[in-house]
Amino acid sequence: MNGLHEDKKEEEEKEQRNKEVDWGVYFDSIAKVCPWSKQYYMQDKILHVKTGDPGNELTWVATFCASQHEALLLEYNEGTSIDTLLSVVEKIESKYLHLAAFWSHPDEKENNTPTPCVIVQDKQQLTDLRKKIGFEDD
Numbered sequence: 001m002n003g004l005h006e007d008k009k010e011e012e013e014k015e016q017r018n019k020e021v022d023w024g025v026y027f028d029s030i031a032k033v034c035p036w037s038k039q040y041y042m043q044d045k046i047l048h049v050k051t052g053d054p055g056n057e058l059t060w061v062a063t064f065c066a067s068q069h070e071a072l073l074l075e076y077n078e079g080t081s082i083d084t085l086l087s088v089v090e091k092i093e094s095k096y097l098h099l100a101a102f103w104s105h106p107d108e109k110e111n112n113t114p115t116p117c118v119i120v121q122d123k124q125q126l127t128d129l130r131k132k133i134g135f136e137d138d
Contacts, residue, residue: 030111045070072120080116
């Protein structure tokens with residue numbers, strides 16, 4: 001019985017850590033590679049979903065496509081692997097050809113998200129934004 005209590009406590013601690021992610025700080029930290037992300041975050045133009053386990057991504061992508069949001073941030077549970085995120089990206093991009101999906105995992109350090117995530121954006125809009133900052137050639 002005590003082991004069950006410890007498992008529940010550990011799970012609650014994980015949830016608390018996830019709640020403590022300061023996304024504003026994260027978006028500040030990636031300003032050099034994604035200068036518009038903080039502005040979009042502050043303007044509530046990023047649809048941020050704590051989806052937990054993989055499986056309902058296409059529902060959220062459909063919701064994103066029908067919305068006025070600039071990006072979709074799917075946040076997964078702490079133990080989600082890079083391989084799982086990669087399969088989610090492939091599933092999204094094979095179904096929605098006009099979208100670009102990227103995985104991000106804290107194990108990769110540098111500009112990666114503090115929790116496992118998949119980020120989805122419209123390809124054309126992303127290309128246009130990148131051209132504005134000189135990140136892509138015309």
